[in-house]
Amino acid sequence: MITKRDHNRKGQAMKKSTPQISFVAPDVFVTSVLNPSMRVFDVVMGTKYGTSYNSYLVSGTTKTALIETSHATFATDWLEKVEAVLAGSAPDYLVMNHNEPDHSGAVVALLEHYPDVEIVISAAGAINLRHITNRTDLKLTVVKDTDSLDLGGLTLHFMMAPLLHWPDTMFTWLPERKVLFSCDFLGAHFCEPRLFDHAVVYRRAFTAEIKNYFDSIMGPFKPFVLKGLDKLNDLDIDFICPSHGPILTKGCELENSLQRYREWAMPAQKDTPDAPHIALFYCSAYGNTAKLAQQITRGVTEALPAAQVDSYNLVETEPDILTAKLNDADALLIGSPTINRDALPVVWELLAGIDAINIIKRPVALFGSYGWSGEAVPHLAQRFEDLKARVFEQKFKVRFVPTDADLEAAAGFGRDFAASLSGH
């Protein structure tokens, strides 16, 4: 269905050294650049299969529009592709669906070559892009939901998609070719030189990366994911062109991806409000905090027999499992001894994966053994206060080795915390 060709948009034969030009549909060219060797994205996200910074060029009979740019590191490669497609003409518009630097990194380089390009952008995007480029001469046209742009025989329709995953995000829909430019939404860090989902050899690895991408980037915004999907309900889409990874095509991964996004974003069904899922995380150098964890679990289940309490030793469980449990649980119990006047690094690493939106108002209780100064529990409590969690007023600390009375008190602490949950 889709073939690479060696002609640019004017139908001129390309020289051997010119980048090969691919297209999604007639008049919709691919100007993406590949980054196969990337292993970490945005400092925190592992990317086993590299990524691509996807960009497209839509060529109407009167106007041309680029959809996004690339990471700054690849600005030269990207511009070469753009020039090859344009064959001497200048683009009229640059549509910025989202302005994170992996998409806006080559905006300035583009303007050096084509200073008259008009940038089509959301209101929030306009503010972001000014601060990202630090340029006051950008020719910005702010669009809102349902606005459209005529390219001559082809029309770009803009759909605001806030918080998928920045406030600036929008989708761009090209009805005449049934192509949706979805930005990071439905994307994956998966470098596929042949560009399309049906060309991917290791399909399972690719779909696993779609899930990883969802968890890392879209997971904190699940209600917005559902709103974004609802906006696409009535569209008859043949191609979803995301800003990272393979293009999704109808009959291949397109329908699956939309369906899986909806499943992942649906709120978990609760059997009864009295059966909360409580995740307890702890670490313990000499077993003291571990003993407290055991007794606290006992106390919780005594007070709330229907509760599901899952306890995790932070050094024995895979980090991605821990993060998933951390963000899915209805309430959290976190225990750390004090070592060098703080909670241990494994606990802070766990908290680095917290979903900063869903943690708001979630009940959290802190405990731990300490020797003399005991900062772990108050430091953790402060962190959860800052995150606007509902921090249980009792903080359970025991000096060195818990006595039998301490263990009983730990169970009492668990009972009280459980009671505070059922009271809400």
Ligand SMILES: Cc1cc2nc3c(=O)[nH]c(=O)nc-3n(C[C@H](O)[C@H](O)[C@H](O)COP(=O)(O)O)c2cc1C
């Ligand atoms: C290397 C090291 C550093 C410690 N630093 C502190 C400290 O700064 N403040 C404190 O209150 N206790 C400190 N302690 C004492 C521990 O918090 C105490 O031994 C505690 O009972 C350990 O609990 P656990 O068995 O759950 O690891 C330290 C212990 C170790 C081994």
Ligand SMILES: [Fe+2]
């Ligand atoms: Fe992004």
Ligand SMILES: [Fe+2]
């Ligand atoms: Fe991105």
